Every structure is written in C-alpha cells, then in structure tokens.
Amino acid sequence: MKDWPLWEVFIRTKGGLSHRHAGSVHAADAKMALEHARDTYTRRMEGVSLWVLPSAQIVSSDPADAGPLFEPAEDKIYRHPTFYSIPDHVKHI
Amino acid sequence: MYTTDLSGKDKKQPAPQTVEDPALLAAFEARVANDEFIEPKDWMPEAYRRTLVRQISQHAHSEIVGMLPEGNWITRAPSLRRKAILLAKVQDEGGHGLYLYSAAETLGTSREQMIEALHSGKAKYSTIFNYPTLTWADIGAIGWLVDGAAIMNQVPLQRTSYGPYARAMVRVCKEESFHQRQGYELTMALCAGSKEQKRMAQDALNRWWWPSLMMFGPPDDKSPNTEQSIRWRIKRETNDELRQKFVDVTVPQAEAIGLTVPDAALRWNEARGHYDFGEIDWEEFYAVVRGEGQVAKERMQARVKAWEDGAWVRDAAAAHAAKRAAAKIAAE
DSSP states (O other): OOOOOEEEEEEEOSTTSOOEEEEEEEOSSHHHHHHHHHHHHOTTSOOSEEEEEEGGGOOOOOGGGHHHHHGGGTTOGGGSGGGSOOOTTOOOO | OOOOOOTTOOTTSOOOOOOOOHHHHHHHHHHHHTTOOBOTTSOOOHHHHHHHHHHHHHHHHHHHHTHHHHHTTGGGOSSHHHHHHHHHHHHHHHHHHHHHHHHHHTTTOOHHHHHHHHHTTOSOOOGGGGSOOOSHHHHHHIIIIIHHHHHHHHHHHTTOSBHHHHHHHHHHHHHHHHHHHHHHHHHHHHHTSOHHHHHHHHHHHHHHHHHHHHTTOSOGGGOTTHHHHHHTTSOSSOHHHHHHHHHHHHHHHHHHTTOOOSOTTOEEETTTTEEEOOOOOHHHHHHIIIIIOTTHHHHHHHHHHHHHHTHHHHHHHHHHHHHHHHHHHHHO
C-alpha cells in the first residue's frame, strides 16, 4: 500500500478571522481531503470554513536562512512608532 | 488515551551511535535548555529524532488500538445517551491517533511504515489495551482511570520541545477532559444504582487500578532514557512523579463515590503530603510489554482485519482519484 498524498488543513474559526493551520490529513483527492479535514479537525465546532492544499505544494524558507532573512529587520527600529519622541503636550499623534 | 512509556526495553537492539557535529549539537542543546521549540526543518540530533519517532508513533498506535476495548461496547451501551457519548469518545481516539501520526510524519517516517510496524508486531502500544473489557462498568473505569492517567501524562507534553508534538498534545488535552468526566459520571451512576451495579463498579476499579498505575511506565531507576528525555525536554516529568500525582488526585475521587482502591498499603502520608501506595507487580507489566497481555492477540487480529477489510475501499478511492486526475488532464 502506498500512502495517499498529504494535505495541509487550514480552518477559519469564525467569520472575520483568517484561516489558520490546524494540521494535516492523508487523502486520495481534494474532495476526500476536505471530508477528512472536517472529520478530524472540526468535531467541536472549531470552524466555519476549511482550506486544504497539497503539502507538496508548500514552498517554505530554510531555517538555516533565518539569519539573513529576518535579522536585517532587528536594527530597523525606526520602523516602529515608539522610535520617535514627541512632546507630551502634542496630542492625537 | 496515552501510551505507556516503554523506553529502555529495547535492550536487544542498541541504538546506532551517530557522531554529531559538536557545534550544531551545542546550539541545539542551548535552544532546548532555553525552552525554545524545535520545528520539523530545524537541525536536530539523530537520537532526538529517533526517540521522538518512537514515542510519538507508540502514542499514536495506543490511540488507535485504544479504540478497540471501548468500540466493542458501543452496540451494548445501556441507553441512547451513553451510546452517543461512547461513539464520540471512540471517534476522538481515532482523531488523536491521526494528529499524532501526522506529527511523527514530520520527522521523516511515513504512515505506511508506522502502520506496518504496528501490524507486524514490531511497534509497541500501551500495555493497558491488552486487558479485556468484561462489563459495562469497565467503560466507566477506562474513562475515569485510563484517560485520567493519560491526562496526567499529556498535560506536561503540551510543553514538550518538539513543536508538532506539543501542538498535537494541546488539541488532544482539550478533548480528553470529556473522556475522563464521562467515565467518572458513568461510574458514579453505577454507584448510585442497585447493589449489583455498585459491585460492578468496584470490580472494574479492582481490575483497572493497577494496570492504570503501570501506564506511567517503569520506575525512574529502571527507566534509563528518562534523564536524556528530560534534558531534551521531550519529557517534562518523570514516570514516578506523574504516577504519584495520579494516585493523589484519584484516591479522593474513588472515596467520593464510595469505592475502595484495591491497595491495602494505601495511606495518606502527612509528612510527605502524598499518598503512600503498595508495590506494583512489575513482572505483570513486563509480561504485558512482551505481548503476553490477556487479549493482545485478539487486539492485533481485530486491527489487522479492519485494515485488510478496508483495502478495497482504499484501492477504489485511489483508482477514482487517478481516473479523475487523468480526465482533468485530458480536458485541459
């Protein structure tokens, strides 16, 4: 027996929120992946909408590149509002 | 449900020694010591990966095999209410197995390999499921004691160092509480019933108490991998610590419904602030680990039969998917 392909499951818990990763399921096709996602991850009203997508289609960054990718943001504190001092008597800014 | 800690039992097969890069290893150890989570694509020592694959897959197998002793009572549940509850619980156990298999797969093993290992008898699962469920009262005892012991084990695992395992545990723990409460409520109902029903509840406690204590695994001094697992934050508390906690919370629960824990040595120790309890029959434990449990063969036969009887469904689904995919390509 060969395993059915793996699918990643994303759930929108309620209207207004984005879909969030919940886990994965094996399924022969997309329709079955949705059914399995429903049975596996929403037995207690966890969601109002499901996404499933083939795990093989996900492109992810390499943890070894985390430094070059994310560290440059560390010293750019001027991107945060608290970097700027404004006198107390100036309001609504 | 949970799996029994079976570490340190594989003396026949010493783990292959891998020489790790000292710099990578030191960085890994520092991250873990700092309570950071390790994620699937992060570097990890081979021994860490191996330990996790073993522990998570055993845990998954225990959930799946754990469906059997309760599943066989669904058709005999005494009311529609109890039947719906038991059905939901057994379905949850299946779900827990699936979360865990998925977590193990992120470490590079496959579902197929794990299922093959279970069915061929290579993989272990919790010893508790190789005891028979003789009466309806056993369904209460399993929920109350077996799931109770599982919760005790699983709550600290929500902070285990491997991210996918920790996340699966968060989901499992959220669902597990209902399992224990329905079991206790079922036992409570029997205790409030006829003399015969109360006797059934006591009999179930008598038979499930000691096997439940064994679920926490061998004593700390006989569990050589514990130290490493604690250091890597795979385990957060030792077998004996968790066992003591379980005894401390469960004894008053038994007393509250007029049941007697079957242990003559059990007494509150004021100085320790814990219950002292009697010696566990470790010979029995190791015999069950070796596959000599009362219904071990029956469990695996039922499991393999279900898998084989479902083969045509899996084949049909795969054939259907292939046909649809081919038709889609032809249409494009």
